[in-house]
Amino acid sequence: MPVPFEGLLPFAIMTAFFGVAGHGVQFIRYWGNGWKGDRFDLDEWDEKMMKRDFLLTGVQRGQSSDPIAPDHFKTADTVIQGYYTPYRSQFFSLRERLYRGYVTGTWDFS
Amino acid sequence: MVLGGLFTSRHQWENVDNNQLPTSIPEVEEVGATSAPLLAASYFIGAQCKPYNDDFMLCKDENNGGTLDCLKEGRRVTRCAISVLKDINKYCFDEFKLHYECLEQENHRTGHCRPSEGVLGKCIFEHMKLEKKIPGVEKQIHLNPSPVYQGTSKDKQKTAEFLKAREVKESA
């Protein structure tokens, strides 16, 4: 039961475009990782080590086998700190500050 | 940061501290190797630095965490690890690089980088007399000749190329 090739053209087009999209994303990720495969299935250890790698090399996914760390590494650690507030996304947003500046005349662009 | 701060809340901030340790505490160099080289070298560091590592961990155990009490032991651990990494870089730099680059490509799964691991292990055994040994079991997984999970890495091919290139270099 031969199928005329015209009937298969849409499928060819679909296959081609899905392929371009998928391989394109794959390529961009590979490029963005510095020509390396993705990291996945990461646990806390891996996350911490990747943070440490970043502090050591200054590049995401950078690797180096130097036995001795550069001097700045000793003080490179930063900690994100915060405190809980029920208004955390209400009163200090840009919109809120602009609104309050508009109403009260005290503009705060800090 | 000023403009970025406009769009986010101000209930989070970065805690940065640029002060060095006080001079009363002896200085020590930090380990500069990143995750993949450390993973590649871990068993050799463990084999070489076992007494220092055990000493440090016991000190921490005995001193309620011992963050301030075990700095001396910690310095010893770091110095030992640095010495092992220095030796590996000195004798087996190319093999080391081959292996940790494979690990980095393969999501740090050692099971997908066996050929290059074998080459690295051989080199390290020749020069430093250190061997990878997984404790607690007779069957060593890294010596399994026909594993079920082999992955689809190009490690075998790359290791073959590496060995061939070195052969050519040695014969020339």
Add this chain to the structure above:
Amino acid sequence: MQDLPPIGGYEPVQWKRNLPSRGFRASIYFWGITGLMAFGFYRFYKGVDEQRELSREKQWSRFYLQPLLLAEEDRNVARRYYSEKARQDLVRESMSDEVKAKFDKEIYNDKSKFRFPQYTVGIDPADR
């Protein structure tokens, strides 16, 4: 008058279909599928064993790295602690005697072990 069977009896009735049997003997299918499944289970449990050994390898590599990473982190924590202490001493110099006495008061009565200070935002419990 009654019909009687023909002399010599009727022809035998063909009640059984006369088709050629398809495929192999049933026992071949049975043992074939059994064998295939046995092989599959064998591979599966070999894989399970291998996964266990792989995770063991990963765990031991981390155990070996842990002391050096902990030592690094301890030094970092100690660095921040001493730096905070130095800052507090600096602030303490400009305090009035009353505030200084309050500042110097020990937080913990139990002196058996060292504790890192823990800071929390909030009202002083004494003022509540």
